[in-house]
Amino acid sequence: MEVSLQPAAHTTGRLRDRLSFRDFGRKWKNRGMRLLLLVMAIAAIAPLLSVFIYVFQQGGSSLNWSFFSEVPVPVGETGGGMLNAWVGTVTIVLMASVVGIPWGIAAGIYLSEYGKGKLGNVLRFATDILTSVPSIIIGLFAYAIIVVPLKRFSAHAGAAALAVIMVPFVTRTTEELLKLVPNHVREAGLALGLPRWKVVLWIVLRGSAGGIMTGVMLAVARVAGETAPLLFTAFGNRFLSLSLDQPMATLPVQIYTYAISPYEEWHRQAWAGAFVLVIFVFTLNLFTRLIMARRR
Amino acid sequence: MANPILETKEVSAWFGKHQAVRGISFSAEPNTINAMIGPSGCGKSTFLRCLNRLHEEVEGARVEGSVLLSKEDIYGQGVDPVAVRRRIGMVFQKPNPFPSMSVFDNVAAGLRLAGIHKRSVLAEVVERSLVQAALWEEVKDKLKQPGTSLSGGQQQRLCIARALAVNPPVLLMDEPTSALDPISTAKIEELLVNLKNDVTIVIVTHNMQQAARISDQTCFFLTGELVEAGETSRIFTNPQDTRTEQYITGRFG
Ligand SMILES: Nc1ncnc2c1ncn2[C@@H]1O[C@H](COP(=O)(O)OP(=O)(O)O)[C@@H](O)[C@H]1O
Ligand SMILES: [Mg+2]
Numbered sequence: 049m050e051v052s053l054q055p056a057a058h059t060t061g062r063l064r065d066r067l068s069f070r071d072f073g074r075k076w077k078n079r080g081m082r083l084l085l086l087v088m089a090i091a092a093i094a095p096l097l098s099v100f101i102y103v104f105q106q107g108g109s110s111l112n113w114s115f116f117s118e119v120p121v122p123v124g125e126t127g128g129g130m131l132n133a134w135v136g137t138v139t140i141v142l143m144a145s146v147v148g149i150p151w152g153i154a155a156g157i158y159l160s161e162y163g164k165g166k167l168g169n170v171l172r173f174a175t176d177i178l179t180s181v182p183s184i185i186i187g188l189f190a191y192a193i194i195v196v197p198l199k200r201f202s203a204h205a206g207a208a209a210l211a212v213i214m215v216p217f218v219t220r221t222t223e224e225l226l227k228l229v230p231n232h233v234r235e236a237g238l239a240l241g242l243p244r245w246k247v248v249l250w251i252v253l254r255g256s257a258g259g260i261m262t263g264v265m266l267a268v269a270r271v272a273g274e275t276a277p278l279l280f281t282a283f284g285n286r287f288l289s290l291s292l293d294q295p296m297a298t299l300p301v302q303i304y305t306y307a308i309s310p311y312e313e314w315h316r317q318a319w320a321g322a323f324v325l326v327i328f329v330f331t332l333n334l335f336t337r338l339i340m341a342r343r344r
Numbered sequence: 345m346a347n348p349i350l351e352t353k354e355v356s357a358w359f360g361k362h363q364a365v366r367g368i369s370f371s372a373e374p375n376t377i378n379a380m381i382g383p384s385g386c387g388k389s390t391f392l393r394c395l396n397r398l399h400e401e402v403e404g405a406r407v408e409g410s411v412l413l414s415k416e417d418i419y420g421q422g423v424d425p426v427a428v429r430r431r432i433g434m435v436f437q438k439p440n441p442f443p444s445m446s447v448f449d450n451v452a453a454g455l456r457l458a459g460i461h462k463r464s465v466l467a468e469v470v471e472r473s474l475v476q477a478a479l480w481e482e483v484k485d486k487l488k489q490p491g492t493s494l495s496g497g498q499q500q501r502l503c504i505a506r507a508l509a510v511n512p513p514v515l516l517m518d519e520p521t522s523a524l525d526p527i528s529t530a531k532i533e534e535l536l537v538n539l540k541n542d543v544t545i546v547i548v549t550h551n552m553q554q555a556a557r558i559s560d561q562t563c564f565f566l567t568g569e570l571v572e573a574g575e576t577s578r579i580f581t582n583p584q585d586t587r588t589e590q591y592i593t594g595r596f597g
Binding site for chain 1: 434444
């Protein structure tokens with residue numbers, strides 16, 4: 049059958065104009081729109097680039113070996129570093145991860161595999177709300193239930209606050225990724241005589257391990273930079289401390305303290321700290337993406 | 345019939361309030377291929393999934409009646425559905441190898457589950473199952489590659505090998521070739537006929553020619569009921585029920 053690309057003869061007037069294939073105006077509108085969107089897209093990444101460049105300019109030159117190997121010196125003296133802060137950040141983030149990651153993954157498995165009923169919906173809703181609660185509120189909560197009763201700021205309290213911030217992110221990522229595994233794959237496992245929990249752990253979870261790891265790393269990177277919830281939980285410490293029940297320094301809080309101080313030397317160190325933090329978060333992101341790319 | 349390996353008595357199945365299968369009694373002799381034909385939505389898949397207790401995994405689903413595997417009721421009191429499924433293999437419409445598992449691990453999954461971890465035993469059974477599924481020659485150099493990297497037809501034969509690895513006496517298949525090209529379909533039909541020596545096959549098919557080509561017994565389903573069952577050649581040449589005749593001559597469905 050011949051198919052004509054021209055409008056039928058009986059289509060008249062304006063309708064014919066609309067159906068015409070020779071509409072140059074449309075082509076230009078299309079190009080204009082595309083250009084506009086391109087400009088907006090570039091504008092969106094401009095702040096990111098400027099932050100990178102600025103932090104690099106300010107912090108890169110102040111960065112030296114003693115920044116990593118020494119603790120702060122008393123005001124007035126030059127030198128010293130942030131050994132206490134980066135060790136503190138690593139410790140607290142590690143503690144938060146050890147609790148928050150398995151907890152979040154387990155909750156995500158529940159929501160995806162067993163959470164079809166009312167309880168599942170309630171939990172899902174609660175998780176979504178928790179994701180959008182400002183982190184300072186979580187910090188206040190940790191302050192109220194850990195710091196106040198124990199009458200002491202501590203690394204524990206800081207880690208607890210960060211873990212609570214992590215859990216809903218990890219939960220929702222896990223749930224979303226498990227839901228991508230088609231149901232007939234689960235049925236294949238059941239039909240082979242696997243009990244449901246083994247199907248979930250061996251087949252479904254394993255099949256999405258790569259994606260879940262990405263979500264986990266992004267959650268870790270996110271809490272590594274959190275400041276507000278640590279201000280009144282881990283608090284800060286001028287000395288290197290590894291006692292988990294004592295106040296502990298962290299990079300974000302130390303950057304904050306130094307940045308608002310009146311001392312030139314401390315400002316310099318704050319920029320160096322900011323630079324290290326940005327590099328840390330950036331590396332974590334990049335690393336995750338590289339792993340993902342290799343798995344494909 | 346002499347000594348059926350699989351026999352159902354008045355099996356009915358529901359999704360919530362909707363009854364999809366209505367009192368089906370059917371039996372399969374050992375070493376035969378049994379085809380289930382009938383228009384879409386007539387309950388073939390649902391009935392098949394009653395035979396390995398997979399139907400009850402759907403939320404709100406329910407089964408009544410009994411299914412005897414070698415004279416033992418798999419719906420009997422105290423029977424563990426998980427144990428039943430280890431003795432009855434199943435292959436689905438869409439090829440569904442386990443994601444992020446190699447070809448080898450896919451086939452070995454059922455054995456590992458049964459507690460067999462000895463490398464030499466696994467290797468032997470994996471090879472035997474892949475040979476049975478007519479896939480060995482094509483994948484013997486790719487055993488470490490992901491199962492999902494194979495072509496659609498190869499994936500389906502991988503799923504057949506996975507089901508065969510645990511040596512089930514009965515193999516259920518739900519339209520195993522409907523997602524495949526004609527060449528892959530022909531390969532699978534050929535291997536099914538060879539498999540008859542080892543297992544009893546119950547296969548749902550949308551394709552009447554396929555039923556006629558490979559099966560020994562054909563069952564015609566309509567709106568959840570088993571209208572007619574009998575020797576395949578008889579069903580296709582001399583159906584007793586007018587609805588069967590109308591269906592196989594292409595007048596509805
Ligand atoms: N998961 C389900 N939930 C509710 N109803 C279903 C479900 N699966 C199938 N059904 C219904 O059960 C009936 C039988 O379906 P099915 O066994 O899949 O038919 P067939 O395999 O013969 O095409 C149909 O009416 C279908 O709509
Ligand atoms: Mg079906």
